[in-house]
Amino acid sequence: MTEKIQAVLRDSKAARWTALLIVAFTMFAGYYLADVLAPLQGLLENKLGWSGSEYGFVTSAYGWFNVFLFFLIIGGIILDKMGVRFTGMGAAIVMVAGTAIKYWAISTHSLDGINWYIPILGTWKAQIMVAALGYAIFGVGVEVAGITVSKIIVKWFKGHEMALAMGLQLSIARLGTALAISTSLPVALHFNNVSTPILFCLIMLCIGLVAFFIYTFNDKRLDASVAKDNEINQVAAEEEFRIKDILSIITNKAWWYIAILCVLFYSAVFPFLKYATSLMINKFGVDEYWAGLIPSLLPFGTILLTPLFGGIYDKKGKGATIMIIGALLIIFVHSMFSIPFLNNYLIAIVLVLILGIGFSLVPSAMWPSVPKIIPDRQLGTAYSLIFWVQNWGLMGVPLLIGWVLEKYCIIGKVVVDGVTTTTYNYTIPMLIFTGFGVIALLFAFLLKIEDKKKGYGLELPNIKK
Numbered sequence: 001m002t003e004k005i006q007a008v009l010r011d012s013k014a015a016r017w018t019a020l021l022i023v024a025f026t027m028f029a030g031y032y033l034a035d036v037l038a039p040l041q042g043l044l045e046n047k048l049g050w051s052g053s054e055y056g057f058v059t060s061a062y063g064w065f066n067v068f069l070f071f072l073i074i075g076g077i078i079l080d081k082m083g084v085r086f087t088g089m090g091a092a093i094v095m096v097a098g099t100a101i102k103y104w105a106i107s108t109h110s111l112d113g114i115n116w117y118i119p120i121l122g123t124w125k126a127q128i129m130v131a132a133l134g135y136a137i138f139g140v141g142v143e144v145a146g147i148t149v150s151k152i153i154v155k156w157f158k159g160h161e162m163a164l165a166m167g168l169q170l171s172i173a174r175l176g177t178a179l180a181i182s183t184s185l186p187v188a189l190h191f192n193n194v195s196t197p198i199l200f201c202l203i204m205l206c207i208g209l210v211a212f213f214i215y216t217f218n219d220k221r222l223d224a225s226v227a228k229d230n231e232i233n234q235v236a237a238e239e240e241f242r243i244k245d246i247l248s249i250i251t252n253k254a255w256w257y258i259a260i261l262c263v264l265f266y267s268a269v270f271p272f273l274k275y276a277t278s279l280m281i282n283k284f285g286v287d288e289y290w291a292g293l294i295p296s297l298l299p300f301g302t303i304l305l306t307p308l309f310g311g312i313y314d315k316k317g318k319g320a321t322i323m324i325i326g327a328l329l330i331i332f333v334h335s336m337f338s339i340p341f342l343n344n345y346l347i348a349i350v351l352v353l354i355l356g357i358g359f360s361l362v363p364s365a366m367w368p369s370v371p372k373i374i375p376d377r378q379l380g381t382a383y384s385l386i387f388w389v390q391n392w393g394l395m396g397v398p399l400l401i402g403w404v405l406e407k408y409c410i411i412g413k414v415v416v417d418g419v420t421t422t423t424y425n426y427t428i429p430m431l432i433f434t435g436f437g438v439i440a441l442l443f444a445f446l447l448k449i450e451d452k453k454k455g456y457g458l459e460l461p462n463i464k465k
Helices: 013-034 039-047 053-068 071-082 082-106 125-157 164-189 196-232 247-250 253-267 269-283 293-316 319-337 345-373 376-407 426-455
Strands: 117-118 122-125 410-417 419-424
Touching: 013 082, 013 125, 013 164, 013 196, 013 419, 039 053, 039 117, 039 164, 039 269, 039 293, 039 419, 053 071, 053 122, 053 125, 071 082, 071 125, 082 125, 082 196, 082 319, 117 125, 117 269, 122 164, 122 293, 122 419, 125 164, 125 345, 125 376, 164 196, 164 247, 164 269, 164 293, 164 345, 196 345, 247 253, 247 376, 253 319, 253 345, 253 376, 253 426, 269 345, 269 419, 269 426, 293 419, 319 345, 376 410, 376 426
Parallel strands: none
Antiparallel strands: 117 122, 410 419
């Protein structure tokens, strides 16, 4: 066997971790915008006259283009064909454009009093439609950026600390979620303008675009070092992605289990966060100024836990088992939230912290498991197809919860500072989230069974000694 004599750039710890931190900042900025409206539902209703269903409509727009126009799948194919540099820069530009449109829609008065009829969607306020359009465009950018960053991590960390790296990237991204949930309402109240937090997002995303541009130079150096290593050691270049590879992905039973587990798990967490501030106000009686702090504990907690669990997976394995435990925790938390008499804010804090553990467990094992069942050349498309399935949940569940709240859960009106606000009972929405956890548990067991049959190594460590 020929001895390896050419160092590859990813073998340098400093190089691979620097690359990770740069692209992680771009995702941090994207996650901030994704959840910036979550604590502002009440303010949007009071200041701009939005209804619960209109808020749900705008938040559901995240998946419009990704789901119905297949933009996310197209992005994955582009990623496998054109590479991470081209795709990542394009995704970052799309994020900035979508955020700018959303900011304009919410900050301008030029759309006041205007209604638009859209075939299939019906009649909506022009402001609602433009804000939703901006969010839908942003959704394409951030989702394609997400699969690009996942492939970047595999590219730099395969055979090294891959789960730890994915965990750290998720932690940095969720720091954006945590800051959005905890700071957007105080910022909006301080500036007396509901659009100001979105302006902050726009500025951060512009910085994230610059950060990714800087990364592209490191990526070129990595490709050059890998090519030279392959030439010296007479290693054949990897076969290029072909469109027919999509068939081999979607006929892989383990891939389907991960995809379904993903949509169920994220549907039980991300849409919950969009309504969690309102839950804290309506059920637990927390003052609206501070209500976002309790849900923000969830992503803050995952900042440490996701890399911790990823490190365990790298060294010890047990990926499928970790997903089973995470699903059990999600079931427990949402079922406790659904019990009407458990309404002390201390209980809410404890439950959010436990949900944070589940939120850390599942992704720390799920995303690093995909490269074990899918070849590298197909990873971009495989991740994009998973994200496409996930987007059905991210699009549909907020719309479902908004409709359920307005149809079945209104319990009265209260007047605060001269403004009438609707109050809700969140029992039914919490039971819906519990149901997602139960089905996720089933598919986590099915994945473990499939791994035993096919020998993918999901229960084995990632680090090769």
